Amino acid sequence: MTRRDAYVCGIDAAIDVVGGKWKVLILWALEGGPCRFGELRRGIPGVTEKVLASHLRELEGDSIIFREEAFEGAVRRVTYALTPLGVSLNEALGPLGAWGREHLLGERSAHHEAL
Amino acid sequence: MTRRDAYVCGIDAAIDVVGGKWKVLILWALEGGPCRFGELRRGIPGVTEKVLASHLRELEGDSIIFREEAFEGAVRRVTYALTPLGVSLNEALGPLGAWGREHLLGERSAHHEAL
DNA sequence: GTGGGTGGTTACCTTAAGGTGAGTGGATGA
DNA sequence: TCATCCACTCACCTTAAGGTAACCACCCAC
DSSP states (O other): OOOOSSOSSHHHHHHHHHOSTTHHHHHHHHHTSOEEHHHHHHHSTTOOHHHHHHHHHHHHHTTSEEEEEEEETTEEEEEEEEOHHHHHHHHHHHHHHHHHHHHTSTTTTTTOOOO | OOOOSSOSSHHHHHHHHHOSTTHHHHHHHHHTSOEEHHHHHHHSTTOOHHHHHHHHHHHHHTTSEEEEEEEETTEEEEEEEEOHHHHHHHHHHHHHHHHHHHHTSTTTTTTOOOO
């Protein structure tokens, strides 16, 4: 998804933010609350650490998520969570998710609650 | 956007359908009614004929749009229009478009009506 | 007869997104 | 002591999406 200089309309721009291969899955995972790096890696089967890290940094750059690094004693604990903007993005993705579930996935995941 | 074999959730799948570089712009253009190939090409500045043709064929394959070819005398007239599924997709994209307009485009196109 | 419009196709090339696999440095566990 | 977890980074490679430019057949107007 090449960062476009000038957007023609809103979805155009939104798709750009959310168009990375694993980004909606990251947003989906963070819906349930903050996650650590390792939790995300395990929670999104197939994503590699490199790609996960770069996606996270892009989402952070777009102010969709924020990163919090803390040390308990000397142990690193990095947590990712949705910003208010990220929460609103997830809400805006709701109808699209419902559409996809209804028309693309068939019935088999129709009982999948969020997004 | 690599066609994924198994989708995890609805948006995942929907983003795949709509993730091509010019696809939402095509949908946006067709919102206003059926268009001919040349109209789309002129209406979407920057898209090339090759990419437009392949995007149209993919959208047609996903049953988002349909193609109608007619001959008036000996003159070709090819028209593209949204299917009911395409209309529902456009509706589902509405909130995402609004989100993008509000949060990514600033005020300068806030008065842009559709999508 | 030539320039433009119709709706494309074809071969080729570029680029960036994503994947592979190894390494890092400290801490903790067996 | 060796291994493993944590959160990454780095160098390299592959692949597919998209771009470039030429070409096609057919028609019409000038």
